[in-house]
Structure formats: structure tokens, C-alpha cells
Amino acid sequence: MGLLAARELAAAGARVTVLERGQPGAESSWAGGGILSPLYPWRYPEAVTRLAAASQAMWPDLAEALAGETGLDPQWTRSGLLMGDLDPGEVETARRWAAAHGIPLETLDEAGARAVEPGLGKVGPPVLWLPEVAQVRNPRLVQALRRALELQGVEFRQGVEVQAIRTRDGGVRDLVTSSGTVPAGQVLVAAGAWSAGLLEPLGLVIPVRPVRGQMILFHGPPGLLHRIVLSRERYVIPRRDGHVLAGSTLEEAGFDKSVTREARQELMAEARRIAPALAGLPVVRQWAGLRPGSPTGVPFMGEHQEIKGLWVATGHYRNGLVLAPASARLVADLMLGRTPALDPAPYSPGREAA
Numbered sequence: 001m002g003l004l005a006a007r008e009l010a011a012a013g014a015r016v017t018v019l020e021r022g023q024p025g026a027e028s029s030w031a032g033g034g035i036l037s038p039l040y041p042w043r044y045p046e047a048v049t050r051l052a053a054a055s056q057a058m059w060p061d062l063a064e065a066l067a068g069e070t071g072l073d074p075q076w077t078r079s080g081l082l083m084g085d086l087d088p089g090e091v092e093t094a095r096r097w098a099a100a101h102g103i104p105l106e107t108l109d110e111a112g113a114r115a116v117e118p119g120l121g122k123v124g125p126p127v128l129w130l131p132e133v134a135q136v137r138n139p140r141l142v143q144a145l146r147r148a149l150e151l152q153g154v155e156f157r158q159g160v161e162v163q164a165i166r167t168r169d170g171g172v173r174d175l176v177t178s179s180g181t182v183p184a185g186q187v188l189v190a191a192g193a194w195s196a197g198l199l200e201p202l203g204l205v206i207p208v209r210p211v212r213g214q215m216i217l218f219h220g221p222p223g224l225l226h227r228i229v230l231s232r233e234r235y236v237i238p239r240r241d242g243h244v245l246a247g248s249t250l251e252e253a254g255f256d257k258s259v260t261r262e263a264r265q266e267l268m269a270e271a272r273r274i275a276p277a278l279a280g281l282p283v284v285r286q287w288a289g290l291r292p293g294s295p296t297g298v299p300f301m302g303e304h305q306e307i308k309g310l311w312v313a314t315g316h317y318r319n320g321l322v323l324a325p326a327s328a329r330l331v332a333d334l335m336l337g338r339t340p341a342l343d344p345a346p347y348s349p350g351r352e353a354a
């Protein structure tokens, strides 16, 4: 979120510095799956659907621009999304939601689903097919973004932890960091799962908490699977080069990013149920990331109600990649005093208090 907002701000001529405790883009945005649609999208409030639609329209050009500027291709790919094992009531809800939003969605029987994904395993019909859902290879994306920002002249200070944000006369004065104070005109807190802790001392209490997600990675020959497949809250994502990601758990484990044997076993079994061809492949990696969880998945974006120049962009929960382009544009528009294309009210960081 921070990197994309920096891109928008720098493109408008602002001088931007990214302060990052670790490596830029190496936390949740690296750990995620890169599916560019909410899972079970009809379960979310309209504010998420609106942001997702605006972002989905921006993604192809953004990915192409980043590849062109940096030579690093984020591999935006329209894989489509198959979703099975839904109860009949939910299938009806999904169809109504898709019709209302003009989103192509088909209901397939077993043969139809297998025609779309020949590698499909035990995934119960009816299967919903959303052909326009795309994915991005998020570790490449963050690498490309970082490079693009350097070319734009954005300054990076990595290994620098922001410890406090200090104010003066109702505005931001400076940041206290692990390597000294940094003066700042405006500050955007895009600290993911760690954001709430930075804002609370400033009187802004937002319900953003870490929600751990574990993933595993298979590697096999390219073309084994073609589609993203979701069933019983578990999914597989085929990358172009034969890697297949399988995820993900949803765990309340505080800020603990360790991985567990149970999750590895469970994700392996579920992935092989969804796509039996994975049975012969080794798991080459397992990792965990901390999502910036919010109660309904609606992110918190906007200015602190009392402190001028203190901005927030966090709480994107399970959808921070799909929602990123329109979120970054919205936040940049607000910070620059431009009229945003989307109504910012549903995302206001102060909305819980209102």
C-alpha cells in the first residue's frame, strides 16, 4: 500500500521518502497469493466491491507500465477463478451479486468445470466460474514497484523503524525512528498489520489486527494447472513457470509469523484434493504472512480527524493486492487535494468512532 501510494504521489511531483523497518514489500504484500479478486466476493460490503472493481480496471495497465519501466514483469494473468463446494443458497446469492455488478459468472456442472480446468479433482458441483479474475505474481510486483520508485526518485530508508509520530499545532512535526528523527510535512501510515500501534498514541483507534496466513508452494512442470481454484476456503494458484501456491490459513496468532506442521499437512491434503496432479510434486517452501485484518474487510483510508497531514491506508485484510491500485489513487488524491474518483466516506479512519 505504501509503495503504490508513493508511486502516485511521486508521479504528481511530491518528494517522497519510504521508511521501512525491514525490506520494502517483504511482509504481507510479499506473502500473499496475488489473486485479484476477493474470495467469495459477494460476502463483502459494497465499499469493498467498489474498490475492487476500480482496482481491477487499473491492474492490466499498471502491471504493463511496471514491466516496461523496470524490465521486471509482475505477470498479471487472467487465469479465471473456479469456486466449488458452495451450498445452493450461496450459489443463488453469488449469481444475483454478479448480475447486479455486471460481472461475468457461469454455473458449471462437473463436466463443464473439468472442461475449464482438466486438472480439477474432488471439487463439488455446482462450480462457479469467474473467467475475468486475474492474478499477479506479488513478489515480482513488489520488486518491480521498488525499482520503479527508485527510478522516480523516491528515497528509501530501509531497516528504519518508525517508533512515534510527533505533532505540533494540530499538524505533523516529525517521526521518531530507530535512526533519529525525520521531519515530515505529511505522513502516510501504511504499516499493514502493525498500523494500529502507531496510531493509537495519537488518539486514533482503528480495529486493525494481525491475521496470520500460511501458504505452501509446489513446483512442477508448467501447464499442470491453468485456473485458480477455490474450494472449502482453500485455493490453488498456478504461476506461469510451474509453481503452484496453495493457501491459506486464517489464524489469530498475534504477531507470530512462524509456520506449523499442521498447516503444512492440511494445506497439502486440500491442495491435492483440489488438484490431484499436485500429489507427485514436492512442497518446496512454506511461509506465513500477517494480514492487516479489519472487521468487515473495508480498509481505513483518509486523514486523522484532528491531526492535519497524518494519513492512513491500512486494514485491507485479505484483499490488499486486489484493492491496492484504487486505494493508492484514492489516498494520493486526498493527500494532494485532488477530487477522488471514489467517495472516500466509507473508508474514513474515524468512521468507527462516528
Ligand SMILES: Cc1cc2nc3c(=O)[nH]c(=O)nc-3n(C[C@H](O)[C@H](O)[C@H](O)COP(=O)(O)OP(=O)(O)OC[C@H]3O[C@@H](n4cnc5c(N)ncnc54)[C@H](O)[C@@H]3O)c2cc1C
Binding pocket: 001, 002, 019, 020, 021, 022, 023, 024, 025, 026, 027, 028, 029, 030, 031, 032, 033, 034, 035, 036, 037, 160, 161, 162, 163, 190, 191, 192, 193, 194, 195, 198, 212, 213, 214, 215, 247, 248, 249, 288, 289, 290, 291, 292, 313, 314, 315, 316, 317, 318, 319, 320, 321, 322, 323
Ligand atoms: C497468506 C496470505 C495470502 C494472501 N492472499 C491475497 C490475495 O490472493 N489477494 C489479495 O488481494 N490479498 C491477499 N492477501 C492480503 C494482502 O497480502 C494484504 O492485504 C496486503 O499485502 C497488505 O498490504 P500492506 O501494505 O497494508 O501491508 P504490508 O505488505 O505488510 O506492508 C506493511 C509494511 O510496513 C512495515 N512496517 C510496519 N511497522 C513499521 C514501523 N513501525 N516502521 C517502519 N516500517 C514498518 C512492514 O515492515 C511492512 O513492510 C494475502 C495475505 C496473506 C498473508
